[in-house]
Amino acid sequence: MQSKPQRSRGTERLGNRVLAVVILLAICSVSPLRAQDAFSPDTTEKLHQRVQLTGESTTLAQIAAQLSKQTGLKIEAAAYLGKHRLNLQCDGDSAETILKTLANLNDWQWREVDKGVILISRAPGRRP
Amino acid sequence: MPRLQPFPRWQLAQRIACCYSLLVLPALCAAQHQPLLPADLDNKVVKVDVKAATLETMVALLAKQLNVSIYVDDTPHHAPIDFMIETTVRKALNRIADAYDYEWKLTKSGAITMVKRFQDPAEFPQTEPAEWQQTAKDALRLIGETEHDFSGASDGRILQGFVSNVTFEQAIALLSGQRLTGRMLEERPLSYLREYMYLKALASTVGVWGALGEILQQMSGNALQWHTELDGSDLAASVKEKREQKLLHTLLVVNTDKAGVKQSYPLATVTIVLVDDSEKNPKKPLDSPDTSPGEKP
Numbered sequence: 195m196q197s198k199p200q201r202s203r204g205t206e207r208l209g210n211r212v213l214a215v216v217i218l219l220a221i222c223s224v225s226p227l228r229a230q231d232a233f234s235p236d237t238t239e240k241l242h243q244r245v246q247l248t249g250e251s252t253t254l255a256q257i258a259a260q261l262s263k264q265t266g267l268k269i270e271a272a273a274y275l276g277k278h279r280l281n282l283q284c285d286g287d288s289a290e291t292i293l294k295t296l297a298n299l300n301d302w303q304w305r306e307v308d309k310g311v312i313l314i315s316r317a318p319g320r321r322p
Numbered sequence: 323m324p325r326l327q328p329f330p331r332w333q334l335a336q337r338i339a340c341c342y343s344l345l346v347l348p349a350l351c352a353a354q355h356q357p358l359l360p361a362d363l364d365n366k367v368v369k370v371d372v373k374a375a376t377l378e379t380m381v382a383l384l385a386k387q388l389n390v391s392i393y394v395d396d397t398p399h400h401a402p403i404d405f406m407i408e409t410t411v412r413k414a415l416n417r418i419a420d421a422y423d424y425e426w427k428l429t430k431s432g433a434i435t436m437v438k439r440f441q442d443p444a445e446f447p448q449t450e451p452a453e454w455q456q457t458a459k460d461a462l463r464l465i466g467e468t469e470h471d472f473s474g475a476s477d478g479r480i481l482q483g484f485v486s487n488v489t490f491e492q493a494i495a496l497l498s499g500q501r502l503t504g505r506m507l508e509e510r511p512l513s514y515l516r517e518y519m520y521l522k523a524l525a526s527t528v529g530v531w532g533a534l535g536e537i538l539q540q541m542s543g544n545a546l547q548w549h550t551e552l553d554g555s556d557l558a559a560s561v562k563e564k565r566e567q568k569l570l571h572t573l574l575v576v577n578t579d580k581a582g583v584k585q586s587y588p589l590a591t592v593t594i595v596l597v598d599d600s601e602k603n604p605k606k607p608l609d610s611p612d613t614s615p616g617e618k619p
Contacts, residue, residue: 248385251378251397274452281378281394283385284433291431295393299435316456319464 233306240265240310241290247282254278257296258314265289272315275302357432358390358411368414374402377422381436384418391433396448398422398438451538458535465524465531480521484514 233241245264247257255276261269267289271278278300284292293304293314303317358366370383377398385392388411403421407414415434419426423442427435438445485493487510492502504512 248382272456274450274456276452277450278453279396279448281381281397282392283381284391284393285385287391287431287433291391291433295391295429295431295433295435298429299393299395299437316460319460 234309237306237310240267242288244286245289247284251281261289267310269312356389363412364410366411368411370405370407373404376402380418394436455538458531461531465528480514480518484511487511
């Protein structure tokens with residue numbers, strides 16, 4: 195008579211633990227989407243879209259145009275950077291990862307200048 | 323009324339886990355690009371056998387074979403190269419990067435980035451007038467922000483101020499050839515030293531950046547071209563022999579008229595002295611494992 199409730203309590207405890215692990219897993223798989231808080235929610239969502247940029251050497255202006263087309267955002271390069279040559283082989287990276295990597299590559303910065311408008315420009319130089 | 327049976331939690335958890343593994347995980351795996359892990363650099367093998375390959379070709383081959391994203395800045399001014407590689411990712415990247423005068427790095431997101439390292443004297447930066455113009459503007463702005471008034475400043479006055487403000491012991495130490503670090507100095511001599519450094523490093527460049535900025539602003543429609551020549555002798559031979567050499571880098575303005583005739587004139591000239599210090603600082607072998615991926619010796 196006593197063993198049944200004990201077993202069901204044990205099963206319930208196990209069930210709770212499994213549930214906790216499942217919830218934790220679900221949160222972990224979604225949390226990277228919340229990494230960038232400096233942008234408007236709609237922009238953040240679009241920046242996490244996976245894009246494809248492969249092919250021959252191109253310019254930053256062309257890359258920005260491709261990113262704009264694939265994300266639905268307006269991604270622009272500063273006029274003086276438009277002709278900067280690059281060669282990208284990205285298949286499945288998020289637009290955010292691409293922008294971050296490009297910025298790190300050349301000491302550039304990218305920010306949302308208006309809702310849904312991203313501008314890539316040179317980072318302000320550090321004072322000597 | 324029939325009493326509803328409470329849904330056991332373990333069953334609920336089981337079903338959620340099942341749904342998660344069936345729906346969410348495959349979706350995540352399919353969407354996410356496979357990042358290259360630091361361990362993959364020494365565990366994965368690259369096999370390439372290609373003739374007359376440009377860096378562009380090699381990057382495309384590597385990206386496909388490793389299923390990894392590759393970001394390359396600029397295009398090398400190097401003739402195509404033959405490659406026969408069957409080695410680890412790290413060694414392959416070292417060989418390819420070295421051949422085109424690039425350096426590579428594995429990013430946190432598991433992609434490979436490649437930038438020019440300018441060890442090959444024949445390599446030069448991108449010459450987009452608009453980008454150079456912005457560089458000139460930024461340089462002028464930064465010099466202006468140093469809050470140092472360079473007008474009327476002279477080496478002698480600043481050095482005199484420095485010497486008269488160090489302690490007797492410090493002066494003796496300097497005279498006997500010892501080194502003093504900034505931390506050993508009081509604020510006053512340190513400010514003289516800082517002023518001297520700014521004067522030497524920045525003041526002389528104000529005019530250059532200003533003139534360069536103005537010229538660049540006026541030259542819309544023209545192109546810039548980088549020309550490198552060795553001071554009076556053969557470039558390739560001297561690089562091969564690793565002799566100390568002076569390199570003359572000239573930034574040319576190239577104007578193409580309506581008839582298609584190109585005319586060029588020098589905009590700026592930079593002389594770089596190459597010193598072979600390989601004996602003092604021996605270069606790490608390319609195939610030796612680096613502590614951080616892609617870090618160049």
